[in-house]
Amino acid sequence: MVEIEELRTGALLSGLTEEQLVRVACHASRLRLDEGQLLFSQGDPAERFYLVLKGQVRLFRLSPEGTEKVIEIVTPGQTFAEALMFLNAPRYPVCAAALCPTELIGIDARDFASMLRDSVDSCFVLLGNLSRRLRAMIGEIDNLALHTATSRVARYLLMKLPAGRRTLDLGMRKGVLASRLSVKPETFSRVEKKLIELGTIEVQGSQVTILDQTALEEIARLGHSQELTLMPCASAARPIREQ
Missing domain, CATH: 1.10.10.10 (Winged helix-like DNA-binding domain superfamily/Winged helix DNA-binding domain)
Structure with a gap:
């Protein structure tokens, strides 16, 4: 059972109304991963996005030779894979695995996108979150290129x-x-x-x-x-x- 107060710990979800949070909770599921356990693989259908409650999740890509490149470390209160809900037949572009024992909530991406169609305010909350993520990625590119x-x-x-x-x-x-x-x-x-x-x-x-x-x-x-x-x-x- 997913609690509404747990959903509020995520910046993306904290601006939702009580009614919206109840709807998200009804379609959400709780997951627990052991250290090193894979959540999803690169290319898997992206049916859910996730909110980390405890622990850490590493997002990474694998080269054809099997070399791993860590893209991001996701910590409690952060969501990931939410932008994929706007694509047709989306697939995860990265792999995700727990860095340590981790607890997270899986949120139904299709139902969440449907809910957003009825709420302009919620759309702007999501856009703000994605904009911050984009600025962070630009900063990452700057860091790699100039330092x-x-x-x-x-x-x-x-x-x-x-x-x-x-x-x-x-x-x-x-x-x-x-x-x-x-x-x-x-x-x-x-x-x-x-x-x-x-x-x-x-x-x-x-x-x-x-x-x-x-x-x-x-x-x-x-x-x-x-x-x-x-x-x-x-x-x-x-x-x-x-x-």
Whole structure:
């Protein structure tokens, strides 16, 4: 049974009326995934979109060679695959799997789209959500095009650092994070080692402590020509396999 208050935790759904939330709940289902469990595969029919309640979901694509590229990490309160409801016979363009034990709600995409036809306000809520997602994707393209592997790692650490804190938890395996930042695992390890040697950060497992935030902010602004003497990896990253 899906509770209305659970639906309200999603930014996309929080603006719906009580009547609309009841309708969504009646057509929704609760799912629980174990760590590494696949939710759907690239090319599967997209009949539902999802709201994460607990845990994390990684969205990724597989190359013909089986190499995995992480597109996005979805956290509690976020929805994903909602834009597909506007396509005819949509199929998921990515795979989705749980990074850790995860609880989520599957929402009937066809019924939700039908509901939107009767509510202009709800359409604008959805458009706002999709616009924010688009801006984030543009920022991601800018990050990949204009920043080195080192600056991308530095920018990520600064972005995830809680306000007023010096320590953050990466929250995922470093291989997954490397793919999310579009760097090879070997490159990520060298960047991490270099930042440690510079006295910028300290690492204990998944815990990262920022020792010199000013220096890290400067590294985050470095252009391609200012890479910290890191050599590119010659070997291809090994694909991450489901357990």
